[in-house]
Amino acid sequence: MVRTRPRPPLAPPSRWGRLTVSSRSLVLFLPGGAMFEAAEQRLVEAGQPEVLRFWPQLSDTERKTLATTVQQQEPGELRAHCEAAIRARTASQTPLARLMEPLPQEVVGSVSRTEADVLRRWQERGFQEISKGHVAVLLLAGGQGTRLGVPYPKGMYDVGLPSGKTLYQIQAERIRKMKQLAEERLGGKCTLPWYIMTSEFTLEPTEKFFAKHQYFGLPQSDVVMFEQRMLPAVGFDGKIILEGKGRIAMAPDGNGGLYRALTDNKILEDMDLRGVRVVHVYCVDNILVKLADPVFIGFCVERGADCGAKVVGKAYPTEPVGVVCRVNGIYQVVEYSEVSQETVERRNPDGQLTFNAGNICNHFFTVEFLKSVTEEFEPKLKPHVAVKKIPYVDEEGNCVKPEKPNGIKMEKFVFDVFQFSKKFAVFDVLREDEFSPLKNAESAVAKDTPSTARRALLWQHYRWAVRAGAHFLDHNNSRIPVLTQLREVDDPPAICEISPLISCEGEDLEERLKDREFHPPLLLID
Numbered sequence: 001m002v003r004t005r006p007r008p009p010l011a012p013p014s015r016w017g018r019l020t021v022s023s024r025s026l027v028l029f030l031p032g033g034a035m036f037e038a039a040e041q042r043l044v045e046a047g048q049p050e051v052l053r054f055w056p057q058l059s060d061t062e063r064k065t066l067a068t069t070v071q072q073q074e075p076g077e078l079r080a081h082c083e084a085a086i087r088a089r090t091a092s093q094t095p096l097a098r099l100m101e102p103l104p105q106e107v108v109g110s111v112s113r114t115e116a117d118v119l120r121r122w123q124e125r126g127f128q129e130i131s132k133g134h135v136a137v138l139l140l141a142g143g144q145g146t147r148l149g150v151p152y153p154k155g156m157y158d159v160g161l162p163s164g165k166t167l168y169q170i171q172a173e174r175i176r177k178m179k180q181l182a183e184e185r186l187g188g189k190c191t192l193p194w195y196i197m198t199s200e201f202t203l204e205p206t207e208k209f210f211a212k213h214q215y216f217g218l219p220q221s222d223v224v225m226f227e228q229r230m231l232p233a234v235g236f237d238g239k240i241i242l243e244g245k246g247r248i249a250m251a252p253d254g255n256g257g258l259y260r261a262l263t264d265n266k267i268l269e270d271m272d273l274r275g276v277r278v279v280h281v282y283c284v285d286n287i288l289v290k291l292a293d294p295v296f297i298g299f300c301v302e303r304g305a306d307c308g309a310k311v312v313g314k315a316y317p318t319e320p321v322g323v324v325c326r327v328n329g330i331y332q333v334v335e336y337s338e339v340s341q342e343t344v345e346r347r348n349p350d351g352q353l354t355f356n357a358g359n360i361c362n363h364f365f366t367v368e369f370l371k372s373v374t375e376e377f378e379p380k381l382k383p384h385v386a387v388k389k390i391p392y393v394d395e396e397g398n399c400v401k402p403e404k405p406n407g408i409k410m411e412k413f414v415f416d417v418f419q420f421s422k423k424f425a426v427f428d429v430l431r432e433d434e435f436s437p438l439k440n441a442e443s444a445v446a447k448d449t450p451s452t453a454r455r456a457l458l459w460q461h462y463r464w465a466v467r468a469g470a471h472f473l474d475h476n477n478s479r480i481p482v483l484t485q486l487r488e489v490d491d492p493p494a495i496c497e498i499s500p501l502i503s504c505e506g507e508d509l510e511e512r513l514k515d516r517e518f519h520p521p522l523l524l525i526d
């Protein structure tokens with residue numbers, strides 16, 4: 001397996017986190033006894049010798065795998081990680097409610113409350129940045145997607161659109177179109193590189209998927225995949241959990257693992273070589289995400305922001321999204337679970353929720369800001385604790401699926417760097433145009449499922465078609481009445497899907513659709 005690299009590698013071509021290929025090979029070539037001793041020494045130093053308790057029962061391959069995993073962990077860091085997990089679980093929460101303040105209006109820009117000519121100015125500015133090759137998009141795709149529960153990366157998921165396109169394909173096509181629009185507007189060729197952060201779970205299948213689909217028409221050299229680190233899960237007794245006799249339960253270090261992964265893989269150096277100055281960072285699961293949105297980029301650049309976040313108004317007070325706000329004067333995302341019901345439901349005199357800026361994991365960073373984070377601030381990021389049910393082996397070596405939470409996973413979050421921003425900007429956008437995440441499997445709950453994601457996209461395309469002058473006919477050739485209300489529980493009155501290669505945001509559709517009648521489904525596929 002070869003990592004996607006545009007030019008001679010700047011980093012060791014490794015999918016083993018910090019471990020270089022050469023040191024990993026060393027482990028593999030050690031004789032059995034020496035391999036045990038090397039692993040034991042590290043684990044004793046880390047206070048975790050029990051990890052090797054099934055060693056005599058392991059096959060050669062299992063021993064090599066376990067020794068390799070152990071070799072990846074610095075003993076001091078491993079000890080600190082396990083101790084921090086226990087401390088964090090028992091630590092009392094800071095009472096946030098008292099310290100929380102809504103965003104000051106001067107940092108917020110809003111799509112719905114801004115004059116059309118100002119929006120056009122921001123868009124023009126964004127297109128200029130893209131056409132000069134100053135912009136990159138960066139996808140966070142290292143998550144395990146446990147709630148969706150499919151055995152492959154979430155980006156490979158097909159939510160059931162008429163075209164059968166996956167999330168990765170939709171995103172790739174939006175990038176192609178955005179690049180094309182920038183080139184057409186400002187003349188000349190440009191590049192819009194796509195960095196994809198993966199994890200041990202997602203790198204290999206993602207690489208194969210992209211190769212199988214010829215990078216969805218993107219230049220291969222503009223797609224750069226890299227891998228985040230993994231961390232062991234820790235039991236409530238502070239001991240590392242084994243999920244098999246020879247396998248440590250490992251999980252990616254959270255989407256805030258981005259910052260260490262940027263360093264590990266020399267991604268910022270790669271951006272410098274390409275002339276990238278600003279980066280649009282986003283999550284894999286939002287089917288409506290606008291890639292390298294020129295309006296957002298232009299807004300942030302014009303404001304001189306080093307860090308920006310898109311937000312949407314909350315759908316209901318207890319919606320499980322974090323809110324962007326200030327805590328003690330510092331920009332931060334506060335999860336709804338971190339504050340009381342009273343705070344979540346607090347309203348302004350005009351009836352609007354006081355803390356209404358829902359974070360949609362859609363961020364703007366300058367490369368300079370990312371450098372300051374990786375060089376200076378990353379160690380200050382506090383990991384978050386997730387108490388989870390983690391399958392483990394009992395003392396007899398039987399695999400057990402616990403019914404109650406039994407362990408701790410530690411994750412850093414991508415938005416925790418807002419506190420280091422010198423000039424922060426927030427961009428308030430419309431949920432129906434920009435946010436519908438795929439989190440849960442169909443049967444689990446009716447929220448954020450494949451069906452809600454599919455419908456959000458189909459409603460959007462239906463609105464675009466109607467706005468462009470299309471009419472839909474039923475089987476009696478009567479016009480189907482137009483509905484404008486977004487209802488995620490139902491399909492739109494007429495199914496219509498428009499390829500991002502034809503229209504990214506509903507633009508340029510009149511020529512194809514105006515005053516024309518169609519029997520649904522209408523597929524505008526390139």
Ligand code: UTP
Pocket residue numbers: 140141142143144145146147148154197199228252253254255256257282283284285439
């Ligand atoms: P989520 O927090 O929704 O996690 O990730 P998830 O892994 O997709 O799903 P669950 O919680 O296991 O069901 C939000 C975004 O952050 C990325 C995900 O891929 C997704 O784009 N992510 C998450 C990472 O890149 N790395 C991680 O370690 C965790």
